[in-house]
Amino acid sequence: MLVTLITVVYNGEEHLEQTIKSVLNQTYVNTEYIIVDGGSTDRTIEIIKNYESQISTWISEPDKGLYDAMNKGVDLANGELIAMINSDDWYERNAVHSMVQAYKENPGYSIYHSDIFIINQNGKKTLRKYNKSTFKFKYYGMTYHHPTMFITAKEYRLHRYNTNLSIYSDYQLVLETFFRSSKSFFYVEIPTVNYRIGGISAKTSIYKRIQESFLVRRNVGMNYLEILFALFLELSVYVIYKLKIWN
Structure with a gap:
């Protein structure tokens, strides 16, 4: 094969x-x-x-x-x-x-x-x-x-x-x-x-990440409540990660 x-x-x-x-x-x-x-x-x-x-x-x-x-x-x-x-x-x-x-x-x-x-x-x-x-x-x-x-x-x-x-x-x-x-x-x-x-994704701004995350979920047919929930989680994880770095 x-x-x-x-x-x-x-x-x-x-x-x-x-x-x-x-x-x-x-x-x-x-x-x-x-x-x-x-x-x-x-x-x-x-x-x-x-x-x-x-x-x-x-x-x-x-x-x-x-x-x-x-x-x-x-x-x-x-x-x-x-x-x-x-x-x-x-x-x-x-x-x-x-x-x-x-x-x-x-x-x-x-x-x-x-x-x-x-x-x-x-x-x-x-x-x-x-x-x-x-x-x-x-x-x-x-x-x-x-x-x-x-x-x-x-x-x-x-x-x-x-x-x-x-x-x-x-x-x-x-x-x-x-x-x-x-x-x-x-x-x-x-x-x-x-x-x-x-790589590329590691150097990408949080704004670009959130923007593409929204587009992907919209493209696959998720409803807006699901999308907003997903974006909230993604942003929360990012903030927690940054706080750990700063501390």
């Missing part, structure tokens, strides 16, 4: 090679690897070319942002399962094998996902378990770990990433799947991805 792994990158010379190696060194070998570059001006293209013979497809052209690049990758994919691995992150060696095994043993789900290792700015590694609360997912935000998701090609034919959003489009795609059927998700209880914090 073919699995497609996609990396989108823009000026990612610092960590891209580690990402590529983690894909190429997977124990599951029936994969295609696609890299979508947004027209990098650093050493990104040089790094890609060093591994060109082992990369199925790569393109380098301007895009309209992260989610446009992800959609381009999905358009090029031939796999039955499709996964995104960011250019700052890397897989555990058995990641793909574990997810394929879950898919074969538990067919019929749309999204297969797992736990994740969080890597802070000092390199400290912390295991973050998946929070199973559907209430928190619906009202607090993305409790699923998007970098761990292996999504069926069939699901991607129903939903793509909304390019009008800059940080919450993955949340919208997963919410759309959830509202169609909350039983579309299969959880694999192991960490498969090492995720470096400090």
Whole structure:
């Protein structure tokens, strides 16, 4: 069974090679690897070319942002399962094998996902378990770990990433799947991805977060009372987090 792994990158010379190696060194070998570059001006293209013979497809052209690049990758994919691995992150060696095994043993789900290792700015590694609360997912935000998701090609034919959003489009795609059927998700209880914090979403203002959170929930059909409740919770969590930092 073919699995497609996609990396989108823009000026990612610092960590891209580690990402590529983690894909190429997977124990599951029936994969295609696609890299979508947004027209990098650093050493990104040089790094890609060093591994060109082992990369199925790569393109380098301007895009309209992260989610446009992800959609381009999905358009090029031939796999039955499709996964995104960011250019700052890397897989555990058995990641793909574990997810394929879950898919074969538990067919019929749309999204297969797992736990994740969080890597802070000092390199400290912390295991973050998946929070199973559907209430928190619906009202607090993305409790699923998007970098761990292996999504069926069939699901991607129903939903793509909304390019009008800059940080919450993955949340919208997963919410759309959830509202169609909350039983579309299969959880694999192991960490498969090492995720470096400090990307685009970490640098986004609270105003932008609230704005996109509102748009996502409106787009998926939540009523205004539900939306207001969710925004209140999100803002409360942000304020509490900031108070902890200041103290």
